[in-house]
Amino acid sequence: MIGIGGAFVIGAVTLVLSLLLPFAVRPWLFKLGIMDVPNERSSHEKPVLRGLGLAVLIAMAVGGGAGALLPPLLGESYVSSTLITVVLGSLAAGLLGLAEDLRGLSVRIRSLCLLLIACCVSTSMLWQPQLFSEASGLASPVILQWVSGWPTQSPLPLWGLILLAVYAILFISSYINVANFMDGLNGISGFHGVIAGLAFGAAGYLTGHGWLLLAGLVLAAGFGGFLPWNLTRPGAFLGDVGSYLLGGAVAITSFAALVSGVPFLATIGPMVIYFGDVGVTLVKRVRAGHKWDEPHKEHAYQRIQQLGYTHVQASLITAGCTALASLLGLASLFTGLWGTLALLVGGLAVVVFYTLLPRLLPRRA
Structure with missing residues (x-):
């Protein structure tokens, strides 16, 4: 696998591509008339170009592809099938979003495609042997270590693989979908991609998983390069291509880390705020008699912005809570059972605190 220096070089290349590719992508998007028109769910007031996540997708494809394909060219005897699965699964999610941006898809077709992507990823992770083992050239079984220091569980019985596959698909x-729901403010998705990527990269470095370090850096660099385009006038949005890419890359990397032996909290830390916001909001809407899939502006991050905070301020509040949850997850790499339980309680407390912020924060004029 490419070393630490090589991973940072690939990350830097991905960042530069993500910064520069919009110059080539924007004219094509304008020609197709792909604009985001304000609706019941929007937090902006004017039509804005969307679909710039295509530039992020291309940049991450180059970075991830380089990480997967360069080792044989550099004389290494193996490639990481885990990294290949992460790259291809993420790109598939992004391309599904691109189809939604360009032509629109029915809910049924979109849902079936999402399940198909998740099914293919889980099958590759759980049943398909490594193309070349990172250690010995032999097939590499699934490794689970829910708590740091506990004995790893490998190989799993068939019923365990089936349960893990169902978990992965869902x-x-x-x-x-969660990442798509949360893509409603300038900066929020870009910050999320950077924080999640850095968290995964740190987990990869600390656990010795080179593929995870590289995947995390590519993720952080791809969405970091989008932020200047999103936060400066006239601005531009990721579109479904970018939000699907973000959700796919984060979720697939998280699951791949889990089945590679990274403790559970370290793999889920960057995601708990997003899951918490969407989950609490959907429960509230269903209890109030609303249809769960109707457009709305009732997410915690949207209600924070409605208090008078700017897009960037509200996005940074969400990002700060995500960063804190991610740090708690990384801390689980150094604790045993009781420490992990304490960190789990701490993470849940962060989620509760975040969902209460629309009530706790002062209104701004």
Whole structure:
């Protein structure tokens, strides 16, 4: 696998591409008339160009592809099938979003495609042997270590693999939707991609998983390069291509880390705020008699912005809570059972605190 220096070089290349590719992508998007028109769900007031997530997708495809394909060219005897699965699964999610941006898809077709992507990813992770083992050239079994220091569980019985596959399918497909729901303010998705990527990269470095370090850096660099385009006038949005790419990359990387032996909290830390916001909001709407899939502006991050905070301020508040949850997850790499339980309680407290912020924060004029 490419070393630490090589991973940072690939991350830097991804960042530069993500910064520069919009110059080529924007004219094509304008020609197609792909604009985001304000609706019941929007927090902006004027039509804005969307679909710039295509530039992020291309940049991450180059960075992830380089990480997967360069080792043989550099004389290494193996490639990481885990990294290949992460790259291809993320790109598939992004391309599904691109189809939604360009032509629109029915809810049924979109849902089936999300389940298919998640099914293919879980199958590749759980049943398909490594193309070349990172250690010995032999097939590499699934490794689970829910708590740091506990004995790893490998190989799993068939019923365990089936349960893990069901979890993966629901987990990945749902988080792609979650990331799409949460893409409603300038900066929020870009910050999320950077924080999640850095958290995964740190987990990869600390656990010795080179593929995870590289995948995390590519994720952070891809969405970091989008932020200047999103936060400066006239601005531009990721579109479904970008939000699906974000959800897919984060969820697939998280699951791949889990089945590679990274403790559970370290893999889920960057995602709990997003899951918490969407979950609490949907429960509230259903209890109030509203249809869960109707457009609305009732997410915690939207209600914070409605208090008079700017897009960037509200996005940074969400990002700060995500960063704190991610740090708690990374701390689980150094604790045993009781420490992990304490960190779990701490993470849940962060989620509760975040969902209460629309009530706790002062209104701004």
